[in-house]
Amino acid sequence: MQRTDFGTMACSIARTLNVIGEPWSPLILRDVWVGLTRFDQLQADLGISRKVLTERLNHLIDHGVLDRRPYDRRPRYEYVLTEKGTELIDLLMVMVGWGDKWLAGEAGPPVLYRHHACGEISSVDLRCAHCGEPMHADDVDVMAGPGAAV
The missing domain is CATH 1.10.10.10 (Winged helix-like DNA-binding domain superfamily/Winged helix DNA-binding domain)
Known part of the structure; x- marks a missing residue:
């Protein structure tokens, strides 16, 4: 196949x-x-x-x-x-957040992440690169870009 x-x-x-x-x-x-x-x-x-x-x-x-x-x-x-691979880890960290929220169960997350800059245990938080506000699916409009199929 x-x-x-x-x-x-x-x-x-x-x-x-x-x-x-x-x-x-x-x-x-x-x-x-x-x-x-x-x-x-x-x-x-x-x-x-x-x-x-x-x-x-x-x-x-x-x-x-x-x-x-x-x-x-x-x-x-x-x-x-x-x-290029290191940037994909950012994507995986977003997947971790979803999995921790919806699939970890009562035991909680199997792994924690300590942020180097502040030393705190944290998670990824999607934010707009322009204004810094949280950015989630309900906060955006999807529009055709320059590489869109004609």
């Missing part, structure tokens, strides 16, 4: 899903972000097959989200986030 190429759609959500829209990719990015950078570490943490992990890592490298760097002469590699 051929997978749909969302990358050709005139939609930024579809294009993003083309890069990280299957379940393993966000989990791989999460693991690399928290310091699990070697293949065996990723495989052990995720319980993913070597074949699938190799495919996902290659996909993320091909899309410029991860870099592969040798760490010994065999060669063995570690995986690091690129600038």
Whole structure:
């Protein structure tokens, strides 16, 4: 079965899903972000097959989200986030907020985040880049942009 190429759609959500829209990719990015950078570490943490992990890592490298760097002469590699990949972590942090609110249950969030600037435990809060006010779905109008399909 051929997978749909969302990358050709005139939609930024579809294009993003083309890069990280299957379940393993966000989990791989999460693991690399928290310091699990070697293949065996990723495989052990995720319980993913070597074949699938190799495919996902290659996909993320091909899309410029991860870099592969040798760490010994065999060669063995570690995986690091690129600038593009680090910005995707921001998206994952928004997903964390939703999951913590709607899916964490009575036990509460499985992970907390301490903000470097103030030292406090916090969460992501979407704000307008122009005025700084909170920005949620009910606060915006969606309009065609310069890259919209004709």
